[in-house]
Amino acid sequence: MAINWYPGHMAKGVREIKESIKLVDIIYYMLDARAPISSMNYDILDASRGKKIILLFNKVDLSDRSELKKYIKYYSDMGYPCLEIDAKNIKIVKDIINLSKKILLEKNLKLESRGLKEKEIKSIVLGIPNVGKSTLINTISKKRIMEVKNFPGVTRNISWSKLSEDIFLLDTPGVLLPKLDEKTGLVLSIIGSIKDSILPEMEVMKFALSFLLKKYPLRLKEKYNIVSGDTIDTMLEKIYKSRNLQGEVDYSRVFVIFLKDIRDYKLGGLIFDDLER
Ligand SMILES: Nc1nc2c(ncn2[C@@H]2O[C@H](COP(=O)(O)OP(=O)(O)O)[C@@H](O)[C@H]2O)c(=O)[nH]1
Ligand SMILES: [Mg+2]
Secondary structure, eight states: OOOOOSOHHHHTTHHHHHHHHHHOSEEEEEEETTSTTTTOOHHHHHHTTTSEEEEEEEOGGGSOHHHHHHHHHHHHHTTOOEEEOOTTOTTHHHHHHHHHHHHHHHHHHHHHHTTOOOOOEEEEEEESTTSSHHHHHHHHHHHSOOOOOOOTTOOSOOOEEESSSSEEEESSOEEOOOOOOHHHHHHHHHTTSSOTTTSOHHHHHHHHHHHHHHHOHHHHHHHHOOOTTOOHHHHHHHHHHTTTOOSSOOHHHHHHHHHHHHHTTTTOSOOOOOTTO
8 A cells, every 4th residue: 555645845854854964963752642752753863963962852741741851861871861841831842952952061061072162052953844843943032032043064054043042952843754654554544644535534543442441441431431342333423422412323524523522632642653662
């Protein structure tokens, strides 16, 4: 099955991202806290060796916070500093700066010992579509006075804004494509990283229902009175009826209702990955 997951202009960016990575010292790699594995692209981690990488788990307000701890531990054990954020909240800017400084301190000490202390640190935000990169950059620029800066050797027409006294952030984030297999595609569809029209609605709903039944059965029971013995048709009908809609079930409307409920926190904080898989 050949699926065109993302529009062509997104797929073109990989070479450009690798060029951007060369320019920076710190990478803020943004993950979706509802899909901490599916939103990761391990190839880019490989391409980023020698840089300081900070993992930003965004949309924690929609995530299953207690389960998220396991993923934080998983990545921390791999050596990545992690931060849970809500990119819309201006308070997180300070946390990002503080963690960056802490990490740079280690780096600067090493550089200093070689007599090469760096003054200006450059950084970039990377992540898959819709993870919240632009939101974070907007939040940062609301807090900081924008200061366009030119760096020697950087010929492309790009601008940087000042994140802290010595950290500059590239204004254009790097859009990464996730490593897509069928299951990752389904997970990323549920969280809205992949457009709703790409995968068949029924497949997405079936996957979401079986996943939620396995991991969050009480949420389905409370919200729609769905129980594990129900057939798929019964489950979809219950979701339809939860909006007091009458008559024959319109599956496209069920899709819209169900996915909106999931994305609007109507089923509470969720994580659609399994660490064990
Ligand atoms: N609930 C919630 N929504 C967020 C958060 N960060 C971003 N969003 C929303 O996610 C959507 C995609 O964000 P955007 O910044 O455009 O993603 P980008 O494609 O990575 O640049 C927008 O509707 C944002 O309002 C967050 O921390 N929590
Ligand atoms: Mg964007």
